[in-house]
Amino acid sequence: MGRAFVYVILGGGVAAGYAALEFARRGVAHGELCIISEETVAPYERPALSKGYLLPEAPARLPSFHTCVGADDERLTPKWYKEHGIELVLGTRVKSADVRRKTLITATGETISYEILIIATGARALKLEEFGVRGSDAENVCYLRNLADANRLVAVMQTCTGGNAVVIGGGYIGMECAAALATNRIKVTMIFPEAHCMARLFTPKIAGFYENYYKSKGVKFIKGNVLTSLENDSEGKVKAVILKDGTRLPADMVVVGIGIRANTGLFEGQLHLEKGGIKVNGRMQTSNTSVYAVGDVAAFPVRLFGNEIRRLEHVDSARKTARHAVAAIMTPKTTGDLDYLPFFYSRVFTLSWQFYGDNVGNVVHYGDFNSGRFGAYWTNKGVIVGAFLEGGSREDYEAIAKAVRFKAAVKDTHELESTGLEFALRA
Numbered sequence: 001m002g003r004a005f006v007y008v009i010l011g012g013g014v015a016a017g018y019a020a021l022e023f024a025r026r027g028v029a030h031g032e033l034c035i036i037s038e039e040t041v042a043p044y045e046r047p048a049l050s051k052g053y054l055l056p057e058a059p060a061r062l063p064s065f066h067t068c069v070g071a072d073d074e075r076l077t078p079k080w081y082k083e084h085g086i087e088l089v090l091g092t093r094v095k096s097a098d099v100r101r102k103t104l105i106t107a108t109g110e111t112i113s114y115e116i117l118i119i120a121t122g123a124r125a126l127k128l129e130e131f132g133v134r135g136s137d138a139e140n141v142c143y144l145r146n147l148a149d150a151n152r153l154v155a156v157m158q159t160c161t162g163g164n165a166v167v168i169g170g171g172y173i174g175m176e177c178a179a180a181l182a183t184n185r186i187k188v189t190m191i192f193p194e195a196h197c198m199a200r201l202f203t204p205k206i207a208g209f210y211e212n213y214y215k216s217k218g219v220k221f222i223k224g225n226v227l228t229s230l231e232n233d234s235e236g237k238v239k240a241v242i243l244k245d246g247t248r249l250p251a252d253m254v255v256v257g258i259g260i261r262a263n264t265g266l267f268e269g270q271l272h273l274e275k276g277g278i279k280v281n282g283r284m285q286t287s288n289t290s291v292y293a294v295g296d297v298a299a300f301p302v303r304l305f306g307n308e309i310r311r312l313e314h315v316d317s318a319r320k321t322a323r324h325a326v327a328a329i330m331t332p333k334t335t336g337d338l339d340y341l342p343f344f345y346s347r348v349f350t351l352s353w354q355f356y357g358d359n360v361g362n363v364v365h366y367g368d369f370n371s372g373r374f375g376a377y378w379t380n381k382g383v384i385v386g387a388f389l390e391g392g393s394r395e396d397y398e399a400i401a402k403a404v405r406f407k408a409a410v411k412d413t414h415e416l417e418s419t420g421l422e423f424a425l426r427a
């Protein structure tokens with residue numbers, strides 16, 4: 001039993017949705033393209049799961065956030081795929097791939113063959129078990145990667161109003177979920193190993209602002225600590241979290257956000273890997289010329305960083321690498337290497353920040369850290385390499401992005417500190 005397509009996208013997340021739109025715009029014929037996804041729904045904007053999806057009032061629900069609404073573009077419902085002759089093979093896990101034979105085998109035993117494959121398998125959430133803590137399959141321990149996880153989180157959250165939640169991890173999931181839990185009137189304690197939240201991106205000063213804001217919303221922080229075990233009740237539900245220093249925290253629910261691993265497993269030994277992902281060139285092409293990789297799973301050269309290979313776990317990169325791969329496939333002669341400006345953002349409570357570039361070199365903070373209108377620049381070898389801004393307008397964000405993109409020259413860091421955002425607006 002088998003089917004054959006010209007183009008197959010393996011994975012049905014953000015990158016798959018944006019690739020599908022690009023294929024349609026570039027005139028893919030009916031029946032040529034198929035998307036295979038373990039998820040049971042058409043591609044959607046994953047960031048909604050830790051934001052609008054968790055709101056206590058009028059939460060976002062599908063079909064409202066199918067791709068590509070996140071980039072203010074067309075919303076691709078299942079009907080759209082049908083009208084464009086794009087096959088959606090949903091609820092289907094691919095269990096093996098053979099890039100020499102150009103075939104994929106699904107968990108039900110079907111062989112799907114392709115001429116060109118785009119790998120868009122994203123990543124999976126790391127489990128507590130991988131850090132030696134057992135029992136994270138209890139019904140009130142939540143991870144958050146896909147819609148099924150989000151539905152579970154909502155259901156658990158609804159039984160915990162007024163109760164205690166312990167959030168493990170001080171990264172993106174931890175920060176966004178803690179805000180959502182607090183908004184749902186749940187008492188939150190966050191635990192993470194670092195000295196401050198969002199340690200890979202935030203400076204201590206930036207983190208201090210967000211931690212104080214969270215504290216004003218009732219969130220507690222336990223830093224420089226990790227959990228060692230989960231304590232269960234007689235029904236198998238977690239009732240407390242035990243920390244390395246012996247602290248016991250009562251818990252009605254636990255949310256875990258301790259990082260991800262890219263889903264490269266199907267291709268190990270077949271394609272070149274780097275930085276935990278599948279290595280591609282500037283056209284998103286892997287070490288096999290018929291295979292492309294995009295989104296969280298792809299490790300690609302970032303021209304702005306001297307073509308250093310990076311694997312970025314963010315939605316903007318998923319959207320742009322996906323579109324670029326399709327351009328490279330459909331119009332190879334006119335498509336060069338991607339010139340990507342790394343962009344990260346988050347929205348929590350009424351706060352909202354954006355970051356562009358790289359957080360290396362010297363950091364210069366500016367603005368008012370009390371009022372919540374502040375930012376930071378990272379400078380290296382006399383130019384701006386990274387920029388962060390909280391609470392900016394569209395024009396402000398465009399300005400800091402431009403300052404990074406064009407490596408604005410910095411003569412005097414004291415002047416940069418005093419001119420602050422104006423520096424980018426004038427650059």
Ligand code: FAD
Nearest residue numbers: 011012013014015038046047094122295296313314315318
């Ligand atoms: P994914 O969107 O993860 O899609 C991968 C798809 O592949 C899934 O459908 C999966 O089921 C499927 N798949 C994997 N293996 C197989 C297989 N063997 N067979 C079949 N199907 C398979 N980034 C931001 O920049 N800003 C944000 O605010 C933000 N918020 C986020 C909130 C949450 C809750 C999460 C989890 C992530 C968030 N991100 C955010 C990150 C962003 O969503 C990811 O970078 C993006 O989804 C990556 O897109 P992708 O298509 O590469 O992978």
Ligand code: NDP
Nearest residue numbers: 131169170171172173174192193226257258259313345346
């Ligand atoms: P992150 O990598 O952002 O953060 C993981 C956090 O967990 C870090 O603080 C990490 O510390 C900590 N940690 C690691 N191990 C342990 C442990 N054993 N106990 C306690 N804490 C631990 O990953 P997330 O899980 O938060 O996010 C998953 C993915 O989702 C990421 O790709 C992220 O980009 C994406 N996402 C993005 C959002 C956005 O861009 N706004 C929003 C939500 C998700 P350490 O650094 O020391 O390892």
